[in-house]
Amino acid sequence: MLSRRTIWSVAITMIVAQLVVRGWLAATGNFYWDDLVLIGRASSNPILSWDYLGHSHDGHFMPAAFLVAGVSTVIAPVNWVVPAVTLVVLQALASLAVWRMIRVLAPQAGIGALAALAFYLFSPMTVPAFAWWAAALNSLPLQAAMAWIVADAVLLVRSGGRRHDARFIVIRSTVVFVVALAFFEKSLFILPVAFAAATLSARSGVRGRPDDTAVGSDTDRLDASTEPTETALIRAFTGARTLWVVLGGVFVVWLLVFFSVSDATAGEHSISQTLRLVWRSINNAVVPSFVGGPWEWERWVPSPPMGFAPVWMIVLGWLVLAALVVWAVMMRRGALAVVACVIVYVVAAQIPVMWNRSSANTALELAQTMRYLPDTALVITIAIALIISSPPSCRHAPGRHTGVRPERRQAGVLAVALVGALAVASAMISLASFSSSWRDDPTGDYLANAKRSLADHQDHTMFDQALPLEVLLPVAYPNNQISHTFGRLRERPEFGVTTDRLQVLDSSGRMVDGAVTPAxxxxxxxxxxxxxxxxxxxxxxxxxxxxxxxxxxxxxxxxxxxxxxxxxxxxxxxxxxxxxxxxxxxxxxxxxxxxxxxxxxxxxxxxxxxxxxxxxxxxxxxxxx
Structure with missing residues (x-):
C-alpha cells in the first residue's frame, strides 16, 4: 500500500515531468492560423473595446481569450515568448486542479489515483489543443475550471451541505465558472458534468466529514445498504443546492448572451456529415488514445497536424477499452452508470462542434486533429477516479472472501505501474511525432524574417498586402493583411496608400522590390x-x-x-x-x-x-x- 506522502510525491513528479515536456513543445512551436487572427484583431482594435472583446470568432464567444491575446500582443507584438509562457502556466493550473479533483473523488486510492492522473497528463487527446495558442486559450481554462468545480461540488455533496465554508465554495466556484465561460462557451458543459460527477460520487457512498477542508482528509465509507442508491440524485441536489441554483443562473444568462452575439449556427450543415465526423473522432482519435496513439501525425499545410492511427492500433484501443469497461463493471459497484455517462459525454460533446463544421466540403480528417478532445480526456479521468473510489461489487466484497494477500496486491500494483509506463511511453512517441509535424510550418520563419525586414526598412511608406497562402488564407480577411499582423510593432514602416518606393514582403518574409502588374x-x-x-x-x-x-x-x-x-x-x-x-x-x-x-x-x-x-x-x- 502506497503511503499518502509517496502518492503525493509521485503525482507532483508526474506533473513536473508533464510541464517540462509541454514546455519543450511550447518552446519549439510558434504562431499558427487563428493565433494570427487574434493578433490581427488586437493590432487593429483597442483591446478593451467591445468590438474586440465581444467579437464572434468562428462562432466562439471568448472575451477573456481575446483579452489575454490582446495583452500579449501589446506587451510583445508577434513574439512567441509570452504565448509560450501562457501555455505552460495555464497547463500547470489545469494539471494541479485535476490532481486536486482526483484526490477529492478518490481520497483513499493509491496507484489508481496516479493512473487517473497519468491518463490526463499524458493522453494524446490533450496535446494538439495545447500547442495551438488560440485553441489553448479556449481549452486549458475549461479543463482547470471543470476539475475545480467538480471537486467543489463533490465536497459539498459529501458533507450534505453542512460545511462551514459552503458559502465560500459556492462563491469561488461561481467565479471560476464565469471566468471559464469568458474563455470558451463550451465551459457550459461544466455544470452537467459537475452534477453528474456529484451524483455518481454520492452513489458510491464515500463521504467526508462536514468540516473537511483539506484535500485528501480522512473519510468514512458508508455501507451502501445504509442509504439506498435511489437517493443519490436527491443527495446530490440537496447537498449542493445553492451551487446548482447559482451556476444554473449563470448558465442560462451566458447561453442567452452567447446566442445573441455568436454566429455559430451560420453556414451550411449536414446531419450525415456530422455523424461521420463524430464517429471518425471517436474511432480514429479517442479510442487509439487508450494505448497512447496515434503514433503518426501528418500535416497538409496550412492545415494542422492530423493523427493517423493504423488499424491495429485502433483495434488494440477497442480491446483495451473493452477490457477496462468489463473489469470496472465486474469489480466495482455502480461502474456501469459511470461508463454510460462517459459514453454520453464523449458523443454529445462532439456533436455541436462537428455540426458547426459539417458542410459537405469538410474533410473527415478534421476529426483527427484531436483539438476538440481535451475535455473528453478530462471527463474520462473523472470516470476513472469515480470507478476506483467505488466499493467492490457484491461478488468481490470483503465479506465474501478472506481478502487479497499482500504479495498479490503488490503484484497488482506493479502490473498497473508497468501498463501505465508502457502507455505513457507510447504517448511520448505520439507527442514526438506530433511535435515534428507541428514544426513543419512556414509561419514562424516568415514572421521572424518579416519583423527583421520591416525594422530595416522604416523610411518608406509600405502598401498593405496579404500574408502568404501557406501562412493564412484569404478567408481570414482583413486579418490576413500584414498591417493587421504587424500593426503593433514599434520598428516598422508606416502602412499607407501612397509611397515613392514600392517594396513588398516575399513569401519568406524578406523585403524585396515591388512592381505593378499591367492590368x-x-x-x-x-x-x-x-x-x-x-x-x-x-x-x-x-x-x-x-x-x-x-x-x-x-x-x-x-x-x-x-x-x-x-x-x-x-x-x-x-x-x-x-x-x-x-x-x-x-x-x-x-x-x-x-x-x-x-x-x-x-x-x-x-x-x-x-x-x-x-x-x-x-x-x-x-x-x-
Whole structure:
C-alpha cells in the first residue's frame, strides 16, 4: 500500500515531468492560423473595446481569450515568448486542479489515483489543443475550471451541505465558472458534468466529514445498504443546492448572451456529415488514445497536424477499452452508470462542434486533429477516479472472501505501474511525432524574417498586402493583411496608400522590390519635363476600362516644384499624393472604376508631366518583369 506522502510525491513528479515536456513543445512551436487572427484583431482594435472583446470568432464567444491575446500582443507584438509562457502556466493550473479533483473523488486510492492522473497528463487527446495558442486559450481554462468545480461540488455533496465554508465554495466556484465561460462557451458543459460527477460520487457512498477542508482528509465509507442508491440524485441536489441554483443562473444568462452575439449556427450543415465526423473522432482519435496513439501525425499545410492511427492500433484501443469497461463493471459497484455517462459525454460533446463544421466540403480528417478532445480526456479521468473510489461489487466484497494477500496486491500494483509506463511511453512517441509535424510550418520563419525586414526598412511608406497562402488564407480577411499582423510593432514602416518606393514582403518574409502588374497601362502625357502639361484638373487615359476594385497605380512624373496632387477613380474617394521636384515615380492605391484617372494639382504653381504607368496589383518585381 502506497503511503499518502509517496502518492503525493509521485503525482507532483508526474506533473513536473508533464510541464517540462509541454514546455519543450511550447518552446519549439510558434504562431499558427487563428493565433494570427487574434493578433490581427488586437493590432487593429483597442483591446478593451467591445468590438474586440465581444467579437464572434468562428462562432466562439471568448472575451477573456481575446483579452489575454490582446495583452500579449501589446506587451510583445508577434513574439512567441509570452504565448509560450501562457501555455505552460495555464497547463500547470489545469494539471494541479485535476490532481486536486482526483484526490477529492478518490481520497483513499493509491496507484489508481496516479493512473487517473497519468491518463490526463499524458493522453494524446490533450496535446494538439495545447500547442495551438488560440485553441489553448479556449481549452486549458475549461479543463482547470471543470476539475475545480467538480471537486467543489463533490465536497459539498459529501458533507450534505453542512460545511462551514459552503458559502465560500459556492462563491469561488461561481467565479471560476464565469471566468471559464469568458474563455470558451463550451465551459457550459461544466455544470452537467459537475452534477453528474456529484451524483455518481454520492452513489458510491464515500463521504467526508462536514468540516473537511483539506484535500485528501480522512473519510468514512458508508455501507451502501445504509442509504439506498435511489437517493443519490436527491443527495446530490440537496447537498449542493445553492451551487446548482447559482451556476444554473449563470448558465442560462451566458447561453442567452452567447446566442445573441455568436454566429455559430451560420453556414451550411449536414446531419450525415456530422455523424461521420463524430464517429471518425471517436474511432480514429479517442479510442487509439487508450494505448497512447496515434503514433503518426501528418500535416497538409496550412492545415494542422492530423493523427493517423493504423488499424491495429485502433483495434488494440477497442480491446483495451473493452477490457477496462468489463473489469470496472465486474469489480466495482455502480461502474456501469459511470461508463454510460462517459459514453454520453464523449458523443454529445462532439456533436455541436462537428455540426458547426459539417458542410459537405469538410474533410473527415478534421476529426483527427484531436483539438476538440481535451475535455473528453478530462471527463474520462473523472470516470476513472469515480470507478476506483467505488466499493467492490457484491461478488468481490470483503465479506465474501478472506481478502487479497499482500504479495498479490503488490503484484497488482506493479502490473498497473508497468501498463501505465508502457502507455505513457507510447504517448511520448505520439507527442514526438506530433511535435515534428507541428514544426513543419512556414509561419514562424516568415514572421521572424518579416519583423527583421520591416525594422530595416522604416523610411518608406509600405502598401498593405496579404500574408502568404501557406501562412493564412484569404478567408481570414482583413486579418490576413500584414498591417493587421504587424500593426503593433514599434520598428516598422508606416502602412499607407501612397509611397515613392514600392517594396513588398516575399513569401519568406524578406523585403524585396515591388512592381505593378499591367492590368491596364497609362498613356504618357503630351508634354515634357520642361513643358509640363498638367496645371489643372486632368484625366490620365487608360488602355482599357477598370471594374470596381482597389487598384494600385504606378506612374512616372516630372514636377517643377514639390507639392501635393489629388488622384481618383470614378465612384471612389480621392487620395492626396506628395510629389517631389524633378523626375520620380508615384505609387497610389485607389478604389473605383472607369476609363481614366482624375488628377489635380493642389499646390499653387505646381505643374507635372506624366510618363507611362501601370494599373494593377502589387507583386514582386522579379515576377512582373
Amino acid at each position: 491596364r497601362t497609362i498613356e504618357p502625357g503630351r508634354g515634357a519635363c520642361d513643358r509640363p502639361e498638367i496645371t489643372g484638373p486632368t484625366e490620365l487615359s487608360l488602355s482599357g476600362p477598370l471594374l470596381q476594385w482597389r487598384w494600385t497605380i504606378g506612374v512616372g512624373y516630372c514636377a517643377n516644384i514639390p507639392g501635393q496632387i489629388e488622384m481618383a477613380l470614378d465612384d471612389g474617394p480621392a487620395q492626396q499624393v506628395t510629389v517631389q521636384a524633378g523626375l520620380h515615380v508615384a505609387y497610389v492605391q485607389l478604389e473605383g472604376r472607369g476609363h481614366g484617372i482624375s488628377i489635380r494639382p493642389l499646390t499653387p504653381g505646381l505643374a507635372l508631366h506624366t510618363g507611362e504607368g501601370r494599373v494593377g496589383e502589387v507583386a514582386e518585381a522579379r515576377l512582373v518583369g
